[in-house]
Amino acid sequence: MATYVLRRFLVAIPVILGITLLIYFMISLAPGDPVTALISPHDAGALGSDWVARERIRLGLDKPWPIRYSIWLNEALHGNLGYSLVTGRSVAGEIVRRLGPTLLLTGTALAFSSVASILIGVVSAVYQNRWVDNLLTTVSFVFVSVPGFFLGLLVIYVFALRLRWLPTGDLSTPGQGFALHDLLTHLLLPALVLGASLTAGLARYTRSAMLETLSQAYIVAARAKGLGWPRVLMRHALRNALLPVITITGLRVPLLIGGSVIVEQVFNWPGLGQLGVEAVFSRDYPTIMALNLLIAIAVVVANLLTDVTYSIVDPRIRYD
Amino acid sequence: MTTTPLSKTQSVTETETQADRGLSRGQSRFLRHRPAVIGALFLLVLIAASIFAPAVVAFQPNKTNISRRNEAPSVQHLLGTDGLGRDVWARVIYGSRISLVVAGVSVTIYLAIGTAVGAVSGFYGGTVDFLLQRLADILLAFPSILLILTFVSLTEPGIVNLFLAIGLLNWPSVARLVRAEVLSLREREYITAARALGASNTGIILRHILPGLTPMLLVTATFGVAEAILIESSLSFLGLGVPPPAATWGGMIRDAVSITILEQRPWLWVSPGVAIALTVLAVNFVGDGLLAASGLQQQRQ
Numbered sequence: 001m002a003t004y005v006l007r008r009f010l011v012a013i014p015v016i017l018g019i020t021l022l023i024y025f026m027i028s029l030a031p032g033d034p035v036t037a038l039i040s041p042h043d044a045g046a047l048g049s050d051w052v053a054r055e056r057i058r059l060g061l062d063k064p065w066p067i068r069y070s071i072w073l074n075e076a077l078h079g080n081l082g083y084s085l086v087t088g089r090s091v092a093g094e095i096v097r098r099l100g101p102t103l104l105l106t107g108t109a110l111a112f113s114s115v116a117s118i119l120i121g122v123v124s125a126v127y128q129n130r131w132v133d134n135l136l137t138t139v140s141f142v143f144v145s146v147p148g149f150f151l152g153l154l155v156i157y158v159f160a161l162r163l164r165w166l167p168t169g170d171l172s173t174p175g176q177g178f179a180l181h182d183l184l185t186h187l188l189l190p191a192l193v194l195g196a197s198l199t200a201g202l203a204r205y206t207r208s209a210m211l212e213t214l215s216q217a218y219i220v221a222a223r224a225k226g227l228g229w230p231r232v233l234m235r236h237a238l239r240n241a242l243l244p245v246i247t248i249t250g251l252r253v254p255l256l257i258g259g260s261v262i263v264e265q266v267f268n269w270p271g272l273g274q275l276g277v278e279a280v281f282s283r284d285y286p287t288i289m290a291l292n293l294l295i296a297i298a299v300v301v302a303n304l305l306t307d308v309t310y311s312i313v314d315p316r317i318r319y320d
Numbered sequence: 321m322t323t324t325p326l327s328k329t330q331s332v333t334e335t336e337t338q339a340d341r342g343l344s345r346g347q348s349r350f351l352r353h354r355p356a357v358i359g360a361l362f363l364l365v366l367i368a369a370s371i372f373a374p375a376v377v378a379f380q381p382n383k384t385n386i387s388r389r390n391e392a393p394s395v396q397h398l399l400g401t402d403g404l405g406r407d408v409w410a411r412v413i414y415g416s417r418i419s420l421v422v423a424g425v426s427v428t429i430y431l432a433i434g435t436a437v438g439a440v441s442g443f444y445g446g447t448v449d450f451l452l453q454r455l456a457d458i459l460l461a462f463p464s465i466l467l468i469l470t471f472v473s474l475t476e477p478g479i480v481n482l483f484l485a486i487g488l489l490n491w492p493s494v495a496r497l498v499r500a501e502v503l504s505l506r507e508r509e510y511i512t513a514a515r516a517l518g519a520s521n522t523g524i525i526l527r528h529i530l531p532g533l534t535p536m537l538l539v540t541a542t543f544g545v546a547e548a549i550l551i552e553s554s555l556s557f558l559g560l561g562v563p564p565p566a567a568t569w570g571g572m573i574r575d576a577v578s579i580t581i582l583e584q585r586p587w588l589w590v591s592p593g594v595a596i597a598l599t600v601l602a603v604n605f606v607g608d609g610l611l612a613a614s615g616l617q618q619q620r621q
Contacts, residue, residue, distance in 0.1 A: 018458040023470055030474035141355075141608075145601035147550050149557045150573060150593035153582060161583045168579065258465035262554055266577075276466065277558060280473035288470055292462075299461050 005308060012300040019296040020076075020289065021069065027285050028065035072289065081293075082286035084279075091290045094275065101171055102271030105264070106256050108187060109194035114249060116199045121206020121245075122238060128211060136203070143200035148259055152193045152266035159189060169268040190267040194259050198252055205248045209241040216240075243314050250306025254299050346535075346613040356609020359602035366599060370416040379407035381414035381567045393587050400587040402575070408587060411567035412595050418561075418568045419599065422482045423548035429487025431541050434494025435533070439525050441495065442502030453499075456492035468551060472560045479562050482555065486548050494540055498533060505529050535614035542607035546600045553596050569596045 056062050060071065075082065081091040120140075124133045143151075160168040166189055167173065172182050213219065214237055222232045261273035268274075272291060279287035343351070350356055369376045379397075385405030393400040399408035437456070441449040459467070468485045475481040505511065506529075514524050555561040556570025564571060569592040576582065576589035 014454070015457055015461050018454070019462055022458060023467075026471060026474055138355075141604055142597070142601060145546065145604055146597045147553055147557075147570075147593075147600075149554065149570075150589075150596060153573065153577070153589055153593070157582055157586065161579070254462065261465060261469070262557070265558065276469065280469050280560070283473065288473070292466065292470065295466060296462065303461075 004311075005304065008304050008307065012304070016293070016296045016300060017073075020073065020293050023289060023292045024065065024069045024072065027288070028068075030283070076290075076293065081290040084287050085284045086278075086282045086287075091286050094287070095272065095290060095294060098270060098272045098275045101269055102260060102264070102273065104187065105190055105194060105269060105271060106260050108191040109198065109260075110249075110256060112191060113195035113199040113202060116195070117202035117206055118238075118242070118245070120199070120203040121210055121241075122233070124203065124207040125210035125214060125241075126233065133207075140200040140203055143196050146197075148193060148197065148262045149266050151196060152190070152263060155189050155193060156266070169266070171270055190263050190269055193266075194256070194263045197259065198256060201255075202245065202249060202252070206241065206245050209244045210237060213237045213241040243310065246309055246313065247306055250302055250309075253302035257295055257298065346615075349615075350609045350613040353605075353609035353612050355605040356612075359605030359609070362598065362602040363606065366416055366602075367420065369413055370420055373410075373413050373417065377407065377410040377413050379410045381410045382406065382565045383410075390585055392585075399591045400585070402572075402588055403581075408572075408591050411572055412569070412591050415567040415569045415572060415592060416595065416599070418479065418556075418566065419549050419552055419596070422479065422486070422552040422562075423545045425483045426486035426490075426548050427541050427544040429483060430489075430491040431494055431537060431544070433488070434491035435498050435530070435537065437491060438495035438498025439502055439529065442499035443506060443521065443525055443529070449499075452495070456495055459489060460492045460496075465551065465554065468555070469558070469560065472555060477560060477563045482552060482561060485555075486551055490544070494537075494544075497536060497540060501533050501536065502529055505532060535610075539607060539610045539614055542603060542610055546603040546607065549596065549600050549603065569593075 053062075060068060063071075072082070079092070081095070083089065084091055084094060087094075120136055124136045127133045156168050159166045167186050169186075169190075171186055172178065173186075176182060219232060219237055222236045223229075227236075257273075260271065261276055263269065264271045264273035265277055272294070275287065276291050278284070279291065383406060385401070387405065388397075388401055389403055389405045391397055391401045391405075393408075397407050397409065399412060401407055402411070437452050441452045467489050471485045471489065472481060475484075502525075511524060511528060514528050519527070552561060553568070553570035553573075556568040557574045559571075559574060561570055562568050564575075572592040573589045576585070581588055
């Protein structure tokens with residue numbers, strides 16, 4: 001098992017390097033450069049092209065991109081992700097500050113959609129092709145078709161502006177100290193919106209996995225033995241049906257990260273997604289690189305965790 | 321979600337009757353998939369409306385009218401007017417052009433790349449296959465919206481860059497599907513027969529392998545269009561799509577993000593939002609119908 005995990009991790013390294021190389025290459029193709037982007041055209045005139053050239057050398061922008069990439073990589077491996085071109089602050093520090101809110105948001109959304117999709121999937125499978133199943137299927141289709149930002153605005157309109165039950169956004173009420181209740185009320189809407197489309201997709205998989213399991217001979221045997229339906233459903237069918245669902249959930253992590261970019265924007269949630277959009281707008285390359293690196297690692301680790309979980313819950317699977 | 325069929329379709333085969341004579345089995349299955357038929361009709365109407373937009377709307381999408389700002393929906397302005405007095409109905413109809421064109425073109429691009437890469441990879445194998453698959457791994461391991469965001473941020477905003485951003489970064493999943501199919505088809509006897517008759521590799525791929533992939537590609541493309549519309553509108557919402565004053569659905573919603581507008585002038589953001597949702601839903605329904613019609617769903621599950 002340990003060898004397997006180690007081997008998988010070693011295989012993942014080229015993928016992670018490949019992603020950073022790709023992004024770095026894309027950035028190197030971009031027209032314009034950070035120096036001219038940082039100062040207004042008026043200042044550029046006043047400071048002169050000499051100053052711009054010197055600044056480019058100071059920032060190392062005069063070197064060809066493969067060399068800049070290797071410098072970046074070397075520093076990143078030593079824990080230095082560079083400094084934001086906009087704020088001048090350490091990128092690593094900024095990421096650490098934003099990591100908490102994002103993990104809280106995505107974690108809650110993932111937990112919510114896991115539970116909800118299993119419930120919906122089981123109900124759909126048990127009542128296959130009846131009205132409950134058809135209704136849930138249609139609702140799932142609607143939820144994968146509504147864009148996250150529109151769903152976000154809809155729930156803000158209903159629950160924050162009309163009913164006034166929940167806040168419209170932010171991490172906490174401005175001017176107040178930390179309070180758990182306050183945090184939870186702010187978390188509820190964004191987590192539900194982020195989890196919604198994920199739930200819709202996962203529920204379909206749970207449903208078909210459940211249907212597949214329910215047609216197995218051992219289910220018939222368990223029923224024939226005289227076991228009650230709820231017991232067969234929960235102990236015999238669901239536990240086996242969840243195996244493929246675990247894989248699919250792991251594969252959805254990139255989707256979750258992508259969705260959080262939009263949801264954080266709509267709810268003004270101070271996380272990594274918002275940082276990413278800000279960085280993209282200001283062409284803050286060190287921040288863009290660091291975020292992409294972080295997400296690449298997160299996705300690879302999520303895939304690895306999925307495989308490991310799979311081998312734990314399904315003893316038939318051996319990785320050595 | 322993209323591959324899961326509607327439950328109703330699974331019993332369709334059993335209900336096929338004599339009345340279906342004259343249609344192929346696929347066509348009759350599709351026509352029996354009611355959501356797919358409704359979705360297809362909706363899309364036909366939408367495409368017609370976007371092509372003949374000047375005939376469908378009474379106002380120019382960018383025509384401002386200071387004396388008629390922020391009007392609620394009325395007979396004259398079906399969906400009201402925005403803060404510059406522009407007709408929202410006109411902007412929704414014209415906005416469909418950008419969503420449909422971006423989705424159509426970018427999906428065509430990545431379908432072409434994915435098919436070519438997958439066919440070459442699966443047919444030739446070896447080093448070419450290994451390198452292409454590792455490149456696919458890299459792109460697949462990544463949340464596409466983020467890669468697209470990075471790409472879009474680096475280029476000047478515009479419709480061509482949306483084609484490229486969505487088109488150049490999404491081919492790996494198509495390549496995977498095609499490669500797997502080609503691997504299984506490659507060893508069939510009819511391929512060996514074609515080779516014995518002197519057919520070239522390119523000829524075999526184009527004439528004997530790709531036609532067999534058409535149903536799968538059609539289904540993939542349809543779900544791809546739904547996703548591309550969502551990506552395009554998300555980018556426009558973030559301010560990274562086709563720049564104003566062009567009317568885009570995502571952009572219209574972006575313009576409406578303020579507590580005052582959200583609360584007091586819902587027609588400004590609900591209209592484009594519903595337009596996106598209905599269009600994507602229609603495309604997904606059609607995709608589901610095609611999946612049922614192609615008989616692929618068992619394989620794909």
